[in-house]
Structures are given as structure tokens and as C-alpha cells.
Amino acid sequence: MDIRTDPRTREAWVAANSDGPLGVHPDAKHWRRLLAELDPDEVVLHLDILSEGSRDVSVAVTAGRFLSWTLMTDRFRRMPRKRVQVIEHQKTRDGVLRLSDGSTTRPMRLQGFPSQRAALLRALRLADGARPPAAVVPDLSTSPKTKLAYSLSPSPPPATGPHVASVLNTLGPKKAQLLLLATQLAPFPDHIGKDVLVVATANELWFDLIGPDVKLGTRYRLKRGNLVCELAGTDLTFYFTKPFRERVAQLRGTPAAMQKIVNHLALWAAYDAEREREQAAKDHAKRTATSTGAPAVPAVRRAGLFGRKRSNPIHSWQQAETAACAWLRDMGFRDATLTARGKDAGIDVTSRKVVAQVKWEATAVGRPKLQQLHGAAVQAKKKGAFFSRSGYTADARTWAEGAGVAAFTLLDDGSLTPVTTAARKMLR
Numbered sequence: 001m002d003i004r005t006d007p008r009t010r011e012a013w014v015a016a017n018s019d020g021p022l023g024v025h026p027d028a029k030h031w032r033r034l035l036a037e038l039d040p041d042e043v044v045l046h047l048d049i050l051s052e053g054s055r056d057v058s059v060a061v062t063a064g065r066f067l068s069w070t071l072m073t074d075r076f077r078r079m080p081r082k083r084v085q086v087i088e089h090q091k092t093r094d095g096v097l098r099l100s101d102g103s104t105t106r107p108m109r110l111q112g113f114p115s116q117r118a119a120l121l122r123a124l125r126l127a128d129g130a131r132p133p134a135a136v137v138p139d140l141s142t143s144p145k146t147k148l149a150y151s152l153s154p155s156p157p158p159a160t161g162p163h164v165a166s167v168l169n170t171l172g173p174k175k176a177q178l179l180l181l182a183t184q185l186a187p188f189p190d191h192i193g194k195d196v197l198v199v200a201t202a203n204e205l206w207f208d209l210i211g212p213d214v215k216l217g218t219r220y221r222l223k224r225g226n227l228v229c230e231l232a233g234t235d236l237t238f239y240f241t242k243p244f245r246e247r248v249a250q251l252r253g254t255p256a257a258m259q260k261i262v263n264h265l266a267l268w269a270a271y272d273a274e275r276e277r278e279q280a281a282k283d284h285a286k287r288t289a290t291s292t293g294a295p296a297v298p299a300v301r302r303a304g305l306f307g308r309k310r311s312n313p314i315h316s317w318q319q320a321e322t323a324a325c326a327w328l329r330d331m332g333f334r335d336a337t338l339t340a341r342g343k344d345a346g347i348d349v350t351s352r353k354v355v356a357q358v359k360w361e362a363t364a365v366g367r368p369k370l371q372q373l374h375g376a377a378v379q380a381k382k383k384g385a386f387f388s389r390s391g392y393t394a395d396a397r398t399w400a401e402g403a404g405v406a407a408f409t410l411l412d413d414g415s416l417t418p419v420t421t422a423a424r425k426m427l428r
Contacts, residue, residue: 003031003047012044012060019115022049030058030069037067037076046123050112057110061123066099068108075173077108078144084124089117097121103143104168138164140179145171149179154256157181157197163210166217167199174201178264182253184209185235187220196251200264207249220249224268231262297322297338300330300414311414317360320410324358324387325349327408327416331426346372349385356385358410364388367396374403385426392419 003009004026016022024031038044046061052070060067066079079101087098087107097117100107110117140146141159145168150156157163157179167176178200184207185192197208205227209218226242236258238249251258300311309330311323321338328336328349336351349356357373359365365388377384385406392400392407397419400407406423408416418424 002027003035006035008038008042009035009044009047009060012047016047022047024049024058030071033069033076034058034060034067037069038062046120048112048116048120050110050116050120052109052111059110059120061120066101066124079103079108081124084126086121086126089121099124102138103145104138106169138168140164140167143168145174146176146179149176153178153180154260155180155182155254157195157210161210162216163197163208167197167208170206170219171199171201177201178205178260180253180257180260182207182236182251182257185250185252186247187249188218191218198251198257198261200261205261205264207251222248225272227265227268229262229265231258234258236261297325297329297336300326308415311416313414314360314410314412317358320360320387320389321348321358323410323414324356324385327387327410328354328356328385347376352382354383354385355380356387358387360389360410362390364390365392365396367393367399370396370400370403370405370407374405377405383422383426385423387416 003013013026042062042064044060044062046059048059050057050059055070055072058069058071061081064081066081066084068077069075070077079099083101084099085101087100088096089098090096091114093114094111095114095117097110097112097120098107099110110120112120137160139159140157141150150159176199178198180198182196182198184194184196188194188209191209191214194214195210197210199206199208203224204221205224206219206221209215222238226240227238228241229236229238234252234255236251236253237247238251240246240248251261298312300309302309311326312319314320314323325336325338328351333351333354336349336354336356339347339350346357347355348358355373355377357369359369365386370386370392373384373386383406385408386400387408387410389410389412391409397407400422401420404422405420406426407419408423408427409419410416416427418427
């Protein structure tokens, strides 16, 4: 993607650089982001770089839209071109140009040279220093954040009023998935029977009390997770199920409106269950490498350029056996695998040339366990390696040195320390 050669932006790029280069390479990330945003046949009429506070903003005007992308926050905004109005225009060198389409109470605040601001207004077909014919009134039925939810609501709230700005500001960049009017029975005991605006997003549900005798911003929020509801006629009761079952709110409304909320919470529950299944599958994939259920063995890696080698941190005896297998593979025994549980006969890791035993215990390993491993290694005609969490007794170290057993100490952070000469040679 190249903004200089793309037929949708070629002429706008030449015009934007006619008075001096924009100072941003044509193949920069934000220009590619703009091209990806455009429709296949959407021609750009105007391009420029302005600023919003201390953040650079690239702007583009097409036949039907005003587009802006804040570089630092990666925020893309879209406004219908015909609805854009000027809220403020300060005609100074570093003056401010405020634009809004009425979808939010926070207009876009752009700064730039007078020539930049004038060119942008011409592209928007607005007079230089124009003022809106009337104040921009936030409207739930037309705002991009609430338009769809409002049109699908079985019991829509008032589309305009003092509560609208509070709702839009609370939504922020999110969109409402549910928007309806009900009567609250709890949790506001002083306002039982008052109208309440119910708003739901992808992870939150909240109630805003509305009315002439209600303080603006009286709100109760319910976060997603462990939230259930029970519908009895026209009354809907909300409960948190953990750490114990607790009633948190109660609403009354039309059967269609209450059922809409029930369906929304059911979608939450279904999505959470699916996500838990996916996470369980990922966790299982981390633990198993093949269909046989053999535990996966992550590679031993060096911490930093000159740091010490480590396997994954160890918190259990299962992870200790996996770490020992990873270390043997790092030593050159690429075919090292964990033995099946219950059939190891004291051997936890085996390969064509080595057998190993792992003891993840709080006490030092004594001589008998080393002798048991040595006997198994001699019988299999392989080398013997022992991995211990808490080291070895003095008698065990002396015996292992004489018998040629490779004894290692495996630490909680996954690092390995050789104890005997055979272990040091194996680790090289």
C-alpha cells in the first residue's frame, strides 16, 4: 500500500504536499491504516496532519466521511461529512478548531496553521469561521454508540435530555448493546418506582436513574462475571453468585424488555463458558505434545545475552520432571521423554543413552536412592542422572562421585547446578 500511487489518494497526496511536505513518509504506518479504512471506490479529497493537544492526528476528507486517526493512541474516528459542524474556531497562528457531528459531547479539537484549518473547512464545505445553525444536541437515536441498540429496544428511553450526555461519556469508545427503559425496585430504596435507563456493553451493565427530581448521575453498575438473573412475571432480580449468593438489584418493566435483559446475560454466560473451554484447551495443549498425552517439554533458554540458562519456573514435582527432561535434551539427549506415570519403576525420564530420576522434596537425597538409580542404569546399559531439589547428603555425594552418577541440583527458577564430576561433563 502506497498513498502516493493508490488511485484513491494520489491526487490528495500531491495537493497536500504542494505547499510543503507533510513531514511523514508516504509508507508510514498511519497512512497504511488510512488506506485499509477506505472503501475500494472511496476517493480522498483532502489529507493533512494536525495535532490534538500534544498528539499528532492525520485527517482525511472523502465525499461522504471525515476520518481522523490519532497516532499515539491508535484511535480512529469517523464522522458523516454532512453532519460535521464547527463548535469553535480561533483564527490565530496556533488556533483551535473544534468539530463535532453530535455523536458525543466531546468534540474533536484540532490545532494547526491557519492555512491548514481553512483547507480542512473548505474540504468539509464549511465557511471559514462558520458557526452551527443550532447547538449540537446529543441524541441516543442517532449517536453511533447507541443508534443500533436504541432501534432494537422494546422499551426505548427518551432520545434526548440531560441524561444522554452522561450515557455517551460513560460509554467512551464502547458501543451500547442494550438500551431500554424500566422501573427500579432496588438498589435505590428512596427512589422505588422511578424510571431507570438500563445500558449494557460487552462486559458491563448499569442503571441510570432519570427524572426531574433525581440527581443526574445516580448510577448502579454491575460488572460481568458471576452475575445471574431471575425473571418472575414482570420483575427481574439480579444476583451475584460468588463468593455467596446475594441480591444486588431488581427491576420491573414490560415482558419484552425484561426478556431482552435475560437474553443478554445468557449471551454473556454462553460466551464465558466458550472462553473457559478454549482456555482449558490451550492449557491442555501446553501440557500435552501429542495425542498420546505425553507432557510437552519447553526448551531451556538463556536469560539475557550472557545470563544463566533456565527452564520454566518450577512449582510442582510434575514441572520438575518436565524441567529435567528439558535439561537432558539441552545436553544433547534429544530423544529424552517422560515415562508414563505408574510404570516408571523409579525412572522419570528416559532416552536411548540415559535414564534419570527426579526428586522434588524438601529433604536432601540420600545414598540409597542414588544406588537404586545406578542399578537401573547399569541394567539398561545407560548413563544415570539424578535431579534433586534440596541437594544431597555428604555420604550420597561421595558415593555418586565414585560411582560416576551425574547428580544435579534443580532450583525453583529452573536453573541447574552440577554436583559431581560426571554431571559437569554431561552439562558441557
